[in-house]
Amino acid sequence: MSKTSNYVSTTNACKLCTPLGASLAFRGVEGGIPFLHGSQGCATYMRRYIISHFRESIDIASSALGEKNAIYGGGPNLKKGILNVMIKYEPKVVGVATTCLTETIGDNVPMFLSEFKKEFSELPLPEIVQVATPSYNGTHTDGWHGAVQAITEQLCLEKTSASDTVNILPNMVSCEDIRHLREICEDFEIASTILPDISETLDGITLEDYVKIPTGGTPLKDIKKMSGSKATIEFGRCLPEKTGGASLQERFKTPNYRIGLPIGLRESDVFFETLSKISGKKIPRRYEQQRGRLVDAFVDGHKYVFGKRAVVYGEEDLVTGLCSFLTEIGIDVILVGTGSKNKNLETHIKDITRDVATCVPEVHEGVDFFDIAARAEELKPDILIGHSKGYQYAKAWDIPLIRVGFPIHDRFGGQRTKHIGYEGTLSLLDRIINALLEKKQNDSPVGYGYL
Amino acid sequence: MSKAILEERKDQVHRTGHGNPVEIACNKESLAGAVSQRACVFCGSRVVLYPIADALHLVHGPIGCAVYTWDIRGALSSGPELHRLSFSTDLQELDVVFGGEEKLTAALDELIDRHKPKAAFVYSTCIVGIIGDDLEAVCKEMSLKKKIPVLPVMSEGFKGNKRAGYLAACKAMFQLVGTQDISDVPKLSVNILGDFNLAGEIWIIRKYFERMGITVVANITGDGRVEDIGRCHGASLNLVQCSGATLDLAKMLQETYGTPFIRVSYIGIEDMADSLYQISDFFKEIDPTIVEKTETLVREELSTLMPEIARYRKDLEGKKVAMYVGGSFKAFSLIKAFRHLGMKVVVCGSQTGTKEDYNELAEIADPDTILVDDANPLELAEFIKEKNVDLFVGGVKERPIAYKLGVGFCDHNHERKEALGGFEGMLNFAKEVHSSVMSPVWNFVPRRANRNKGVNKETGNV
Numbered sequence A: 001m002s003k004t005s006n007y008v009s010t011t012n013a014c015k016l017c018t019p020l021g022a023s024l025a026f027r028g029v030e031g032g033i034p035f036l037h038g039s040q041g042c043a044t045y046m047r048r049y050i051i052s053h054f055r056e057s058i059d060i061a062s063s064a065l066g067e068k069n070a071i072y073g074g075g076p077n078l079k080k081g082i083l084n085v086m087i088k089y090e091p092k093v094v095g096v097a098t099t100c101l102t103e104t105i106g107d108n109v110p111m112f113l114s115e116f117k118k119e120f121s122e123l124p125l126p127e128i129v130q131v132a133t134p135s136y137n138g139t140h141t142d143g144w145h146g147a148v149q150a151i152t153e154q155l156c157l158e159k160t161s162a163s164d165t166v167n168i169l170p171n172m173v174s175c176e177d178i179r180h181l182r183e184i185c186e187d188f189e190i191a192s193t194i195l196p197d198i199s200e201t202l203d204g205i206t207l208e209d210y211v212k213i214p215t216g217g218t219p220l221k222d223i224k225k226m227s228g229s230k231a232t233i234e235f236g237r238c239l240p241e242k243t244g245g246a247s248l249q250e251r252f253k254t255p256n257y258r259i260g261l262p263i264g265l266r267e268s269d270v271f272f273e274t275l276s277k278i279s280g281k282k283i284p285r286r287y288e289q290q291r292g293r294l295v296d297a298f299v300d301g302h303k304y305v306f307g308k309r310a311v312v313y314g315e316e317d318l319v320t321g322l323c324s325f326l327t328e329i330g331i332d333v334i335l336v337g338t339g340s341k342n343k344n345l346e347t348h349i350k351d352i353t354r355d356v357a358t359c360v361p362e363v364h365e366g367v368d369f370f371d372i373a374a375r376a377e378e379l380k381p382d383i384l385i386g387h388s389k390g391y392q393y394a395k396a397w398d399i400p401l402i403r404v405g406f407p408i409h410d411r412f413g414g415q416r417t418k419h420i421g422y423e424g425t426l427s428l429l430d431r432i433i434n435a436l437l438e439k440k441q442n443d444s445p446v447g448y449g450y451l
Numbered sequence B: 001m002s003k004a005i006l007e008e009r010k011d012q013v014h015r016t017g018h019g020n021p022v023e024i025a026c027n028k029e030s031l032a033g034a035v036s037q038r039a040c041v042f043c044g045s046r047v048v049l050y051p052i053a054d055a056l057h058l059v060h061g062p063i064g065c066a067v068y069t070w071d072i073r074g075a076l077s078s079g080p081e082l083h084r085l086s087f088s089t090d091l092q093e094l095d096v097v098f099g100g101e102e103k104l105t106a107a108l109d110e111l112i113d114r115h116k117p118k119a120a121f122v123y124s125t126c127i128v129g130i131i132g133d134d135l136e137a138v139c140k141e142m143s144l145k146k147k148i149p150v151l152p153v154m155s156e157g158f159k160g161n162k163r164a165g166y167l168a169a170c171k172a173m174f175q176l177v178g179t180q181d182i183s184d185v186p187k188l189s190v191n192i193l194g195d196f197n198l199a200g201e202i203w204i205i206r207k208y209f210e211r212m213g214i215t216v217v218a219n220i221t222g223d224g225r226v227e228d229i230g231r232c233h234g235a236s237l238n239l240v241q242c243s244g245a246t247l248d249l250a251k252m253l254q255e256t257y258g259t260p261f262i263r264v265s266y267i268g269i270e271d272m273a274d275s276l277y278q279i280s281d282f283f284k285e286i287d288p289t290i291v292e293k294t295e296t297l298v299r300e301e302l303s304t305l306m307p308e309i310a311r312y313r314k315d316l317e318g319k320k321v322a323m324y325v326g327g328s329f330k331a332f333s334l335i336k337a338f339r340h341l342g343m344k345v346v347v348c349g350s351q352t353g354t355k356e357d358y359n360e361l362a363e364i365a366d367p368d369t370i371l372v373d374d375a376n377p378l379e380l381a382e383f384i385k386e387k388n389v390d391l392f393v394g395g396v397k398e399r400p401i402a403y404k405l406g407v408g409f410c411d412h413n414h415e416r417k418e419a420l421g422g423f424e425g426m427l428n429f430a431k432e433v434h435s436s437v438m439s440p441v442w443n444f445v446p447r448r449a450n451r452n453k454g455v456n457k458e459t460g461n462v
Ligand code: SF4
Pocket: A039, A040, A041, A042, A043, A045, A100, A101, B040, B041, B042, B043, B061, B064, B065, B124, B125, B126, B127, B155, B156, B157, B158
């Protein structure tokens, strides 16, 4: 790829900024409100962006720094901002994430916060979690994982009595995915702590009133007890060394199982087997059935997809899971792109596709859509799989775009898209095959009635 | 402890018609922790300049600022579409430590060669303001090297609000003015300022001018072109829509070139017609036939529009509206437009209104209308409930507030994809309002269905 070697600027980025990921994660804690320490614009932009995907209000507070604060430091605004948020929102948890601005001026947020706690110790203070999220140092996925780690480290402080609960740190999956996870745990009869849990807080119901902070989210009391859980399962092959799960293991010896996002047959198998192993329970028949149905659909659909050439882009762990799945059904993933860097993506994808793939995908980290498009154009894909931002390219090349992940802002229902487990995989499979069939049908001058 | 309106924000809310003078505090910095609906200086500049379709728009900063503004509006172009791409220097840690000038130079060098734009705008963001890159120097050097205008836009986000961004944008554009030949510009000519060609609205307006025999020199900035802006000083009159965005440019043109401007609005029947009449009035000395042409135009348009409006009005009569818009100028037109539909505006807020704006608003608004400056979700929700409105008008960030409360919503912000300007736009507007307000879905939402009595408790708002 010509440009990646002498990277200069970004054209149509394939990533978002760090505090956005942190904001999403904080939103998945019960009674939690995200708070960006920086200028007003960042918070407003991120809200707008998140709303366009979830179609859900998301209040992100900001310390709304002005010029003077930028010069003399943002401490006073941070404190005042938290007080105002307390008055208006009565949060249980305030998740403070820094922005580029406050990272650059070097605000010492932990210090401000401990001062704050002292100064206002007579007030009923919420829990305050903070995470450093300079955007020039990563992408929204780093912000997400950073926030999850911060939540566990700053809220789960002591070893609690041993329980049968399983912690699940699900990575950046959809609200529907989380609901599915919960359902799986219930069917296994496993108590679970899913962190964060955006299933209700970012996909709420209509009510009589505007909710300041939506119900749902991972209960605070459960977070505090994560140390005593039987184990943690965290999804993501591309995770940093330090994560929430790793931290629980290091501090409290809570065993941590790091597995790939359960997309496709084999990665889902790993997940169900891990659950079964940890809990000592058999995989419920229901999921054996789902698995069987998935394999059945693989067989039914194989001719329509074999040898089709796919370009996959987006978050590092999502694309890894997708590659695993796509190679299982004989789709040649010819190009994988992510805006993230230093995730060892190539190795992970090689690992997961090694024994199955008929071709070795080209993998690129730190790319934007200019890079992806330049290379993809040469490779002539049949299908694009990724979030909404690839739309203009799919349109230009007249090939289908299967929308997965975040953001989906040119279609309805991104928050309800199921990606994980046998069921999620099956729905992805249906969508992919149908998109290819539709293309075939539309391209045909006679438009076959049976395909 | 919970309160919908923070003490410090009390003076930014006003109720009309109690004999009390409008003393609304505005143009203030947003309050920390208040979850303002406002954006930043950069946002102001970006939204004004972005529709210039043959310019390169490079955001100098970390990735977020650029990516969140990537093609977010429906600003259409009849030709090049360079504006729809998102360029950023995507500053990394090392750039922040050692300065980003080198990277900026390299980026401009590469992007200008690749896309051959007519000009480049380089936006400064918060972080650039802090690390102190000399944008002006880099731009100057690149201008010389590439032989196109490379213009710095001094839009560090924290240096005020959106309004400051408008000024920065106008200053940048003004550097283009006067660079092109104007010898062939006719007398009957205008510039369209402050329309962004959302969903092709400028094309509707331009057709009206064509029928009046008026030449449009430059669209500023919807479907805009660098060269047109370069010769916009040749036009006889500037038409300024939207109070904030391009008024500064009109003033600069007046000061430097003596071009007069008038403020117009293409929203709603009255204001659209009134704007056209004002324009024909301006030109009637040069071309006396223009008055008749304009009258004919308005008559023709209204004769097709009014019967259709009447159909919608039957259903909409008496429904109540709350709105929250960027600039308050639009609010005037909307209040009148809603009156044509038989609807009443009962809450009216803006992000960036001025004292004069609010005074004027108070004058045309019905008694007991709530006026609010720089509101936030909780306040808006409170007002919607208090007034029990049927429709909320706002932007993307406001939509879920309305929907969660079970209230219809109409997007009249920068992201709309339906043309709502001009007479045709009024019909689209009526259609959209009608289809939202009259939808049966509202029967099923808890607030109207009287369901989920226990839910209030759950929301913690009581
Ligand atoms: S960093 Fe500054 S310029 Fe960029 S979005 Fe945030 S407030 Fe606006």
